[in-house]
Amino acid sequence: MRLRQAIGRTSFWVFGGGLAIMFLVPLIWTTVASVSPHGATAQQDGYGLNNYRTLTEYDAGLPTYLWNSAYVSILTVVFTLGLSLLGGYAFARFRFPGRDLLFLLIIAILMVPYATLLVPLWVLMGELGLRNSLFGLALVLTLYQLPFSMFMMRISFEAVPREIEESALVDGCGTFGVLRRVLVFAVWPGMITVGLFAFLHAWNDFIAPLFMINDSSRYPLSLAIATLRQQTMGAVDFGATQAGVVIMALPCLLLFVLLQRHYVRGFMSGALKG
Amino acid sequence: MYAAPAAIFVLLLFVVPLLLVGRMSASEWPLLKGGQGLNLPDNYAGIADDRLFWPAVGFTLKYTVIVVVVLLVLSMGMALLVQERRRGVGFLRTAYFLPVSLGLASASLLFWGFYSPQIGPIDPLLQWLGITDEPIRWIGTPNMALFSSIILVVWKFAGFFMLILMVGLQSIPTEVYEAARVDGASKVQSFFRITLPLLRPSIALCLIISITGSLLAFDQFFILTNGGPDNSTTTVVMMIYREAFRRFDLGSAAALSVVVLLVLLVINIAQFRYLRRGADD
Numbered sequence: 167m168r169l170r171q172a173i174g175r176t177s178f179w180v181f182g183g184g185l186a187i188m189f190l191v192p193l194i195w196t197t198v199a200s201v202s203p204h205g206a207t208a209q210q211d212g213y214g215l216n217n218y219r220t221l222t223e224y225d226a227g228l229p230t231y232l233w234n235s236a237y238v239s240i241l242t243v244v245f246t247l248g249l250s251l252l253g254g255y256a257f258a259r260f261r262f263p264g265r266d267l268l269f270l271l272i273i274a275i276l277m278v279p280y281a282t283l284l285v286p287l288w289v290l291m292g293e294l295g296l297r298n299s300l301f302g303l304a305l306v307l308t309l310y311q312l313p314f315s316m317f318m319m320r321i322s323f324e325a326v327p328r329e330i331e332e333s334a335l336v337d338g339c340g341t342f343g344v345l346r347r348v349l350v351f352a353v354w355p356g357m358i359t360v361g362l363f364a365f366l367h368a369w370n371d372f373i374a375p376l377f378m379i380n381d382s383s384r385y386p387l388s389l390a391i392a393t394l395r396q397q398t399m400g401a402v403d404f405g406a407t408q409a410g411v412v413i414m415a416l417p418c419l420l421l422f423v424l425l426q427r428h429y430v431r432g433f434m435s436g437a438l439k440g
Numbered sequence: 441m442y443a444a445p446a447a448i449f450v451l452l453l454f455v456v457p458l459l460l461v462g463r464m465s466a467s468e469w470p471l472l473k474g475g476q477g478l479n480l481p482d483n484y485a486g487i488a489d490d491r492l493f494w495p496a497v498g499f500t501l502k503y504t505v506i507v508v509v510v511l512l513v514l515s516m517g518m519a520l521l522v523q524e525r526r527r528g529v530g531f532l533r534t535a536y537f538l539p540v541s542l543g544l545a546s547a548s549l550l551f552w553g554f555y556s557p558q559i560g561p562i563d564p565l566l567q568w569l570g571i572t573d574e575p576i577r578w579i580g581t582p583n584m585a586l587f588s589s590i591i592l593v594v595w596k597f598a599g600f601f602m603l604i605l606m607v608g609l610q611s612i613p614t615e616v617y618e619a620a621r622v623d624g625a626s627k628v629q630s631f632f633r634i635t636l637p638l639l640r641p642s643i644a645l646c647l648i649i650s651i652t653g654s655l656l657a658f659d660q661f662f663i664l665t666n667g668g669p670d671n672s673t674t675t676v677v678m679m680i681y682r683e684a685f686r687r688f689d690l691g692s693a694a695a696l697s698v699v700v701l702l703v704l705l706v707i708n709i710a711q712f713r714y715l716r717r718g719a720d721d
Contacts, residue, residue: 388545392545
């Protein structure tokens with residue numbers, strides 16, 4: 167019996183550990199490759215940060231791309247939180263004409279492929295003067311966050327007992343006062359999850375900026391790094407690309423480590439939907 | 441009242457574009473000139489004539505089938521491995537899940553370097569071990585390009601499906617297993633007779649997400665293989681991009697978009713129906 171247990175534990179570690187190494191190797195490799203010496207990169211001999219230096223000077227420069235990405239991501243988070251906080255409150259607490267239709271419509275966004283909407287959105291944004299603008303891009307990114315975040319905020323509000331707001335209403339708070347002074351604190355965890363997912367989606371998205379932005383000084387990071395790589399004139403810079411991957415991955419990994427609990431909750435409520 | 445911003449937003453950025461894409465798909469619509477009037481059914485007829493269209497459909501389907509099967513089997517194994525509480529399991533879960541937190545575009549760029557003969561680590565390792573003499577052409581042939589893309593996608597998403605399946609596994613009451621053991625069921629029997637049927641909702645969710653995601657694959661092929669070699673890894677969504685921004689024909693890009701939307705709608709409805717029927721049993 168004890169032997170069987172030992173075999174079980176060993177095979178668990180051999181399989182599990184081996185698999186873990188396979189999942190970690192690419193992440194470790196890209197970090198090491200971005201600072202190691204290599205012929206096809208700016209880092210010619212010895213370890214160092216030359217690849218990152220190349221990136222800072224590339225075209226509009228890394229700071230610009232970082233700023234573009236951060237700006238779009240923060241704007242997307244703000245839009246998503248604003249719409250889903252108010253909307254979630256409305257869906258959970260009020261009856262109004264078209265309520266079910268509107269909710270169904272928002273969930274229906276999930277059914278429509280990203281690419282299907284990008285073609286008409288390109289035209290529409292042009293009409294609105296928002297094509298090639300980071301503001302317009304944030305609107306597009308928000309659209310795809312809406313089903314998840316509206317669902318999440320609705321169930322967050324529904325989980326709050328009505329007694330909490332009733333006493334505040336009796337004390338003379340308006341419905342908005344109740345939201346601002348009381349409910350926001352009760353649905354806080356839901357808001358963190360919604361904000362986290364909106365940020366990661368906006369930070370990492372590639373196809374929306376590819377369609378919407380054509381001025382390279384307005385590229386977000388993902389598009390800038392992919393373009394740097396595609397440059398036909400001169401040699402392709404492999405080192406700078408991996409440095410870019412590291413820079414793009416860092417905030418994602420950091421947020422994952424810091425907000426693991428909210429991460430899992432987001433996926434779980436997604437699982438409930440099915 | 442409070443739903444008004446969301447209502448306006450959805451109307452303007454969802455309902456209007458949906459109507460617009462329908463209209464565009466029925467019009468001559470060059471990228472820079474805008475709408476030039478109806479030309480139904482030219483855009484739709486043009487799709488079937490495009491010599492890249494059917495190969496793209498075929499490739500997208502082939503890719504979807506392979507990825508969905510590999511992903512589901514692997515993540516099921518991973519979920520079984522890490523579902524129990526025991527020492528070190530937290531480390532394994534984190535290791536498997538870390539790639540999920542990356543963006544697909546970053547992951548594609550990472551593997552693009554990983555596979556490259558210039559800085560990739562695998563070829564030197566294999567040569568050092570004496571297994572191969574010359575670099576492997578990871579994305580040089582159609583089959584290798586498909587294989588390499590699948591590795592990338594599995595690496596990126598297996599942890600995600602593992603998490604869904606793991607939570608499903610943990611929600612099965614242990615009493616059921618104990619009862620089965622008392623009745624003399626082996627581990628294999630209880631996996632097929634108890635675990636799989638009770639896990640059906642989680643598996644269905646994984647199926648829906650992975651099928652939809654794979655049918656709409658774009659980033660990984662756009663970045664890693666650029667649709668090549670020889671257009672062999674061009675997916676349907678890449679065709680939309682190509683029509684719009686390489687051939688400057690928004691009309692036919694819109695027609696393709698509508699076709700993709702309809703096909704996906706049919707597939708999703710079929711999946712939901714199947715799922716609901718299963719729930720009623």
